[in-house]
Structure formats: C-alpha cells, structure tokens
Amino acid sequence: MAKASTPSRERIVAGAADLISRRGLNAASIRELAKHAHAPLGSTYHYFPGGKRQVATEAVEFAGEAVSRRLRKELVEGPVEGLRAFLGLWRGIVVDSDFRAGCPVLAVSVEEPPEGEETPELAAAAKAFAEWQALLADSLLAHGVDAETAADLAVLIVASVEGATAMCRAARSELPLDRVERQLEAAILRVLPSA
Structure with missing residues (x-):
C-alpha cells in the first residue's frame, strides 16, 4: 500500500496498483481505490477526471515502469541476474502480502x-509486458544469444514468472516461483555462448 507521506496523486496511483494486484480491476470501485490509498474521494476525482479507467491505466503504467526500472538496473549484471531480480521482486510482493497480492x-x-x-488499461498492460520482454531480450542479445532465441526466451520468462506468481497466490506457497526459477535459469545458461 502507498505510504501516507507520498503526494496525494502518487499515493492514489500506487494504492490503486496495490489494490488491483489484490482484487483485480473489476472488483475495485473508485471509492475503494481512494480508500485503499488513504486519499479523499474528491481528490481522486480531481486528479483523475477520467475516473476508474484513468486511475487503473496510470496504476498499470506505474507498476510496469517500476518493474522495468528494476530490470534495467539488474540486467546490467547479465540476464541471469536480471532473471533473479525479476523473480525476487514478485516473490517479495507475494510473500510480503501473505499471498494476497500479485501483479x-x-x-x-x-x-x-x-x-x-479496447480499454486503455489493457493497452497499458500489453505495453508493460512488451517492455519487460524487450529488456530481457536485449540483455540476452548483448550476451551473444541470437535474436529469435532471445525473443522467445524473454516471452517464456515473463509468461512463466507471471503464471508462477498467480500459482503462488493460489497455493499459498513460494514453490511455483522456486521451480520456475530453476528451470528459467537453466534455460538461460543453455543458450549463453560462454556458459
């Protein structure tokens, strides 16, 4: 959940991302989004005249960029390190929320x-997934993996981690992420020329 010390607009966006990660978009009203962010309902309508759609779109963009920033930082060390950071991020969210939150x-x-x-929040989600894939693929390319394999593996990583995150929530266990991590790391090592 957003911290009370952050600016109101940012707090609403961060709070919306958190609530959506817990309940989904259709189960959250604009009133619940404001309440979850500890923001006045009037401020929510002031900052987001487009209503729930606008808040949701910005929440997805916020979450997508937060993950992208983390990936950019960690991928500097290489694709395996980037993978570990990607998995670590989702593991932290799932475990810290007692398996109540996901992506x-x-x-x-x-x-x-x-x-x-064609909703703007769905377009923002597609953009976030595409950016994560591009960052992973670019890292693989930079480490000598051919373009097609890099693109395929990047899709596999994002799809596997997202699916494992959902499975962890359902099972109330980290085991799906642990198993996915082992297999994805092995897949990366198999395609790296120097591995």
Missing part, C-alpha cells in the same frame, strides 16, 4: 473488457 499488470490483463472495447 496488477496481470490482474488487468485477465479481466474481460466491455464487449467491443
């Missing part, structure tokens, strides 16, 4: 949008 990007992605609508 807000995934939460928005699995909810059905209104029929025939």
